[in-house]
Amino acid sequence: GESVGLHLPTLSVQEGDNSIINCAYSNSASDYFIWYKQESGKGPQFIIDIRSNMDKRQGQRVTVLLNKTVKHLSLQIAATQPGDSAVYFCAENTDGNTPLVFGKGTRLSVIA
Amino acid sequence: DADVTQTPRNRITKTGKRIMLECSQTKGHDRMYWYRQDPGLGLRLIYYSFDVKDINKGEISDGYSVSRQAQAKFSLSLESAIPNQTALYFCATSARPGQGPDGYTFGSGTRLTVV
Numbered sequence: 001g002e003s004v005g006l007h008l009p010t011l012s013v014q015e016g017d018n019s020i021i022n023c024a025y026s027n028s029a030s031d032y033f034i035w036y037k038q039e040s041g042k043g044p045q046f047i048i049d050i051r052s053n054m055d056k057r058q059g060q061r062v063t064v065l066l067n068k069t070v071k072h073l074s075l076q077i078a079a080t081q082p083g084d085s086a087v088y089f090c091a092e093n094t095d096g097n098t099p100l101v102f103g104k105g106t107r108l109s110v111i112a
Numbered sequence: 113d114a115d116v117t118q119t120p121r122n123r124i125t126k127t128g129k130r131i132m133l134e135c136s137q138t139k140g141h142d143r144m145y146w147y148r149q150d151p152g153l154g155l156r157l158i159y160y161s162f163d164v165k166d167i168n169k170g171e172i173s174d175g176y177s178v179s180r181q182a183q184a185k186f187s188l189s190l191e192s193a194i195p196n197q198t199a200l201y202f203c204a205t206s207a208r209p210g211q212g213p214d215g216y217t218f219g220s221g222t223r224l225t226v227v
Contacts, residue, residue, distance in 0.1 A: 009152075032214060034214075034215055036218075041220075041221075042220060042221075043116075043202055043204075043218030043219050043220050043221050044155070044202070044216075044218045045218070046213075046215040046216075046217075049214065049215055089154060089155065091155075095209075096208075096209030096210075096214065097162075097209070099145060099157050099160050099170065100216060101157075102147075102154045102155040102156075103154055104152060104153060104154040105154050
C-alpha cells in the first residue's frame with residue numbers, strides 16, 4: 001500500500017553544520033505534511049508543517065521543503081545544536097478526516 | 113500539568129493478562145488516537161476516535177480494544193496480552209479541521225512489557 005518513508009535511517013552531523021533529513025511519500029493525494037521530533041523517553045513533538053499548495057515553509061532554524069513532482073519532503077535544520085539530537089519523523093494525510101501516517105524515522109546525532 | 117497524560121508510564125505484565133492503558137487530555141480536542149511504536153517501525157495506528165460516539169480501527173487493531181469514555185478520555189485495552197505486544201504506546205489528540213492547529217499533541221508514552 002501507499003506509505004510514507006525515509007531515505008536515511010541515521011544521520012550524523014557536526015555541531016554548527018546544517019542538517020537535511022529527507023522523506024519520500026508515495027500517495028499523490030497527500031495534502032498535509034508534518035515533521036515531528038522525538039527525544040529519548042518522550043513523545044513526538046511538533047516541529048513544522050506544510051500543505052500541498054506550498055513548496056517551502058520556514059520556522060525558527062527549520063525549513064520544510066516540499067517537491068510534489070517527485071513526492072519528496074525534507075527538513076532542514078540550520079546551525080545544528082546538540083539539543084537537536086533526536087529521532088525525526090515525517091507524517092502525512094490526504095485530508096483532515098484521515099489519521100496521520102508516519103514514516104519510520106531518522107535518528108540525528110550531533111557531534112560536538 | 114501535561115496536556116495529554118498517559119498512565120501508567122511503565123508496566124510489566126504476564127502473558128494472558130488483561131491490561132488497560134489510559135489517556136486523558138486537557139486540550140479540549142475532539143479527536144484522539146492510539147499509536148504503537150516499535151524500533152525501526154515508526155508509529156503505527158491502533159485505533160482512533162473522532163468524537164465520543166466514534167471508534168475506528170487503525171492499521172494494527174487485532175488484539176486491542178478501546179473505549180472513549182468522555183471527550184477527554186480514551187483508553188486502550190489488551191484483552192489477553194502476548195509478548196509481541198511489548199512496545200511503546202502513545203496516545204495523541206487533535207482538533208477538528210478548522211478548529212485549531214492540524215498537528216497532533218502526544219502524551220509521554222507507556223512502555224509495556226509482556227513476559
